[in-house]
Amino acid sequence: MTFEPTIVSFLCNWCSYTGADLAGTSRIPYSPNLRTIRIMCSGRIEPTFVMKAFREGADGVLMCGCHPGDCHYHEGNYKCLRRYHLLQKYIVQMGIEKERMRLEWISASEGKQFAALADEFTETIKKLGPSKIKKVMETLT
Amino acid sequence: MEKEKPKLNLAVYWGAACGGCCVSVLDVHEKLFDVVANANLVFWPIALDTKYSDVEAMPDGFIDVTLYNGAIRNSENEHIAKLLRQKTKVMVAYGSCAHLGGIPGLANFHTGKEIFERVYVSSESTVNKEKIYPQTSYKIPEGELTLPEFYNDVRTLGQVVDVDYYLPGCPPQTERLLEVFMAIVKKEELPPNGSVIGATDKGQCDECPRKRSDNKKIKQFKRPVEVIDDGETCFLEQGLICMGPATRCGCGYRCIEGNSPCRGCYGPPPGSPDPGSKMMSAIGTMVGSDDPEEIAKIVEQIEDPAGTFYRFSLPAAILRRKLIETTVS
Numbered sequence: 269m270t271f272e273p274t275i276v277s278f279l280c281n282w283c284s285y286t287g288a289d290l291a292g293t294s295r296i297p298y299s300p301n302l303r304t305i306r307i308m309c310s311g312r313i314e315p316t317f318v319m320k321a322f323r324e325g326a327d328g329v330l331m332c333g334c335h336p337g338d339c340h341y342h343e344g345n346y347k348c349l350r351r352y353h354l355l356q357k358y359i360v361q362m363g364i365e366k367e368r369m370r371l372e373w374i375s376a377s378e379g380k381q382f383a384a385l386a387d388e389f390t391e392t393i394k395k396l397g398p399s400k401i402k403k404v405m406e407t408l409t
Numbered sequence: 410m411e412k413e414k415p416k417l418n419l420a421v422y423w424g425a426a427c428g429g430c431c432v433s434v435l436d437v438h439e440k441l442f443d444v445v446a447n448a449n450l451v452f453w454p455i456a457l458d459t460k461y462s463d464v465e466a467m468p469d470g471f472i473d474v475t476l477y478n479g480a481i482r483n484s485e486n487e488h489i490a491k492l493l494r495q496k497t498k499v500m501v502a503y504g505s506c507a508h509l510g511g512i513p514g515l516a517n518f519h520t521g522k523e524i525f526e527r528v529y530v531s532s533e534s535t536v537n538k539e540k541i542y543p544q545t546s547y548k549i550p551e552g553e554l555t556l557p558e559f560y561n562d563v564r565t566l567g568q569v570v571d572v573d574y575y576l577p578g579c580p581p582q583t584e585r586l587l588e589v590f591m592a593i594v595k596k597e598e599l600p601p602n603g604s605v606i607g608a609t610d611k612g613q614c615d616e617c618p619r620k621r622s623d624n625k626k627i628k629q630f631k632r633p634v635e636v637i638d639d640g641e642t643c644f645l646e647q648g649l650i651c652m653g654p655a656t657r658c659g660c661g662y663r664c665i666e667g668n669s670p671c672r673g674c675y676g677p678p679p680g681s682p683d684p685g686s687k688m689m690s691a692i693g694t695m696v697g698s699d700d701p702e703e704i705a706k707i708v709e710q711i712e713d714p715a716g717t718f719y720r721f722s723l724p725a726a727i728l729r730r731k732l733i734e735t736t737v738s
Contacts, residue, residue: 315686319727336701349701351693353708358689361518361715363732404732408562 273327273393277302277386278317280310282340283375284332290379291386298383299390302330309333310371311344315355318369322359325402328368328393332382335373345373364401367392417473417594419444420452420464421503422493424479424486425513425563430504431455431478433580437587444587447594448473452493464492472496474593476503476576476586480513480724481564485557494570499593501606503586505579505674507566508605509684510724512579514563515716517723517730521561563724574600576607579674579721582661605679608659612678613671617653618662619643626697630710633670644670645695650717654691655684674721683727685718 279285285306291298303326307313310333321329331352333345352371360366370389374382421434431453437444451472452459475497481487494500505511516524530537547554566572576589585607592599600606614621621643631648638644644651644665652673653665660675677684692711698704711717719726 315689316681316683316727319683319686323727336699343699346699346704347693350696350704350708351689353705354689354692354711354714357708357711358685358714358718361713361731362728364728400732401728405729408560408564 271394271398273301273390273398274303274325275301275328275330275390275393276321276326277304277330277332278307278310278313279304279374280312280333280340280344281306281308283334283338283373284310284382286376287332287374287378287382290377291383292379294379296379296383298386301390301393302386309339309341309344310348311339311341311346313348313351315351315358318355322364322368322399322401323405325399327396327399328370328389330385330389331369331371332374332385333371335375338375364399365396367396368399414447417448418451418471419448420472420475420493420497421450421455422452422475422477422479422489423454424477424490424507424566425482426479426504426506427512428455430476430506430580433504433578433583434476434586436583440587444590448590461489461492464489464496467496469495470498472498474499474501474590476501477507477566478504478580480506480510481560481566481569482513482516483557483559487560487569488557490566490570499573500566500570501589502566502572502575504581505577505676505721507572508575508577508725509676509722510563510565511674511721514565514722514724515720516563518716519731520733521559525559562730565725568724573602575603575605577605577657577675578607578660579672581607582659582663584661585659605657605676608657608675610679611658613653613656613658613660613662613665613675616658616662617643617665619665621646625695627692627695628697628707630707632712638668640668650711652684652688652718652720655681655687655718672720673718676722676725684722685715685726688718689714 279288313331318329333348339345356366372385423431452464475493502508506513525542529542530540543556545556545558589607620641625646629648636647636649649670651670653671655677656671656673657675657678664671677687681687696707
């Protein structure tokens with residue numbers, strides 16, 4: 269059986285979720301591995317969300333927000349970007365491949381780009397293989 | 410004559426700890442007489458010569474209050490934690506190590522095997538060509554010698570036994586201990602089981618004596634040696650990592666008053682499940698740039714986010730250890 273990764277994606281309400289919606293209404297097929305969670309702004313993505321997703325068994329985490337300068341709340345996406353850099357450093361220290369977490373900007377008109385991103389990210393995670401995080405955290409040695 | 414009140418039976422034990430918590434109990438100074446007037450110290454390895462067998466001989470629930478300090482690092486820590494739980498009415502996780510794993514918890518960045526290799530073979534001051542490691546059991550003509558088993562994972566006390574109260578701090582402020590102890594003596598109404606006591610529900614920054622603005626813009630993160638502290642401005646605004654935004658209040662600002670940034674020993678405020686995550690969130694707000702390249706550069710200056718933000722709490726974090734291949738069999 270081929271490995272089908274579970275990817276948790278956080279999409280901001282104003283751009284990225286609408287972009288993903290556009291991919292759907294435009295009938296663009298893309299990989300069904302994403303479990304999408306709609307949030308109001310990428311600035312709402314607390315590092316806890318990412319850690320919890322990994323801890324509960326996600327193989328990858330995708331975060332999407334408005335392009336720089338386009339945030340509905342002016343600077344939420346910048347906050348997300350700063351946290352993303354910090355989280356990248358942190359997960360590498362925790363022994364997690366940094367490719368498992370990704371931040372991309374998707375606007376409301378970028379349905380095609382969203383579908384391509386979903387396919388490409390799923391492919392990356394497939395190559396990395398299943399995440400061991402859940403098993404390690406649950407096994408006491 | 411007033412009938413003498415029955416005394417409480419008090420035990421203090423150290424697991425994987427430095428001894429500072431036991432010393433902090435002694436820091437009650439002359440108030441020790443109040444403690445002794447109200448309590449029998451039935452077990453306290455740092456000060457008394459009570460044996461483990463004496464504890465085993467006590468009936469269940471004999472000890473009224475146990476202050477357990479230290480994390481669970483080896484089989485001895487675990488055994489005594491379980492034994493004391495059985496013998497104790499009110500189990501208090503005393504200090505950062507018992508509360509969240511503490512400094513010994515940082516060993517979760519490595520495996521037990523790596524630690525043994527470093528300590529007994531590769532450290533610069535060690536000569537051990539035969540690579541002899543401590544064994545849990547060794548037979549000699551006179552009989553068998555045993556040592557506790559060294560675990561791969563460091564755990565908090567709460568991950569091993571039921572804990573009634575958590576008293577955070579490295580070490581906990583002695584005044585807080587006295588308040589809690591006297592509350593138990595006077596049978597005052599105690600908070601619900603599992604609560605953190607001896608600390609407030611606020612964050613460090615709420616009552617911090619330093620001057621601070623609400624709109625921090627940090628352009629550069631520095632190490633303490635690189636900054637001449639002006640003695641009054643918020644450490645974060647001076648570019649130093651201070652754990653204040655992600656730390657519970659109650660310590661009395663000992664570090665801040667000593668002109669040193671908060672290290673986070675009191676753990677996260679209520680409602681935040683993960684101390685480091687809260688700190689990462691806070692820093693995301695404070696980095697003073699909107700330029701993607703500059704943001705990356707500023708964040709890069711934070712040398713060791715995992716070790717800094719989880720200095721006292723790695724085993725209690727959502728990701729409680731580093732992923733290492735050998736940890737999954």
